[in-house]
Amino acid sequence: MILMDKNKFIKRSIEIACENVKNNTGGPFGALIIKNNQIIAEGANLVTATNDPTAHAEIVAIRKACEKLNSFQLTDCYIFSSCEPCPMCLSAIYWARPAGVFYAAVAADASKVGFDDSFIYKELDLEKGQRSIQMQKIENIPIEEVLKPFEMWDESVNRTKY
């Protein structure tokens, strides 16, 4: 992808972020998905507008693009985001497997206006007992029952791998 196109797409992601704040539909973040040098989906942060804590701009755009492509993979696609992805979006990007990600602002810029995801990165690296949200394995369920879904999956002949 040539630099001129990269600039055009990243500028559009910033524009989406600005429109979102102006329209009062969510946080100051925008993203888009490119395939064959064309925009196939755009997304803005819709957390508050849709009461969905997972509706970050990248995730909104990924879901739309996948719907359009009729695929759960973003093969040969590029994600442009007005800001460096948070750990949730970054992990979603790994599951969606695009070819690359380009961004404008960095996490430190977002942090200055109250969006601090460094906290989540730190929590992910902690042992479960040390985390600020209680996380506990339920220990007294028979292991055969715990592993039953995986056993069924392993034996399923109709399964669609992902």
Next chain:
Amino acid sequence: MILMDKNKFIKRSIEIACENVKNNTGGPFGALIIKNNQIIAEGANLVTATNDPTAHAEIVAIRKACEKLNSFQLTDCYIFSSCEPCPMCLSAIYWARPAGVFYAAVAADASKVGFDDSFIYKELDLEKGQRSIQMQKIENIPIEEVLKPFEMWDESVNRTKY
């Protein structure tokens, strides 16, 4: 929450996971959200059925619960999952802020049947240049333009913080 209820809810999450494999609607994962000792939402992994790479059981359940509660926060809620959350779901959990998370299987169990999220955890800890998906800041956009969405957010009087 008493142990008997924890067992009941975790068993239900395993049941959802088994039904999902049986119905061929997605991967072997189930989750539910509890508030005041009642199930308020259930979710199964719907990645392949809905062409949505973000439709993991926990995220499906979080979205439904938030819709039901008319809130983007899961205050005083507990998440029960048939398996330890992947980094995407774990990060989503931090954004949704429930009181706690209980799970049955561990990541190593899922990994044995092909669901390896340790790869993503490792990638999150790498410097951007070292990651397997290309990630690059676009450097030649004027900083005022890059920061414009954040500036607008900071000055917005109507914004809903989250």
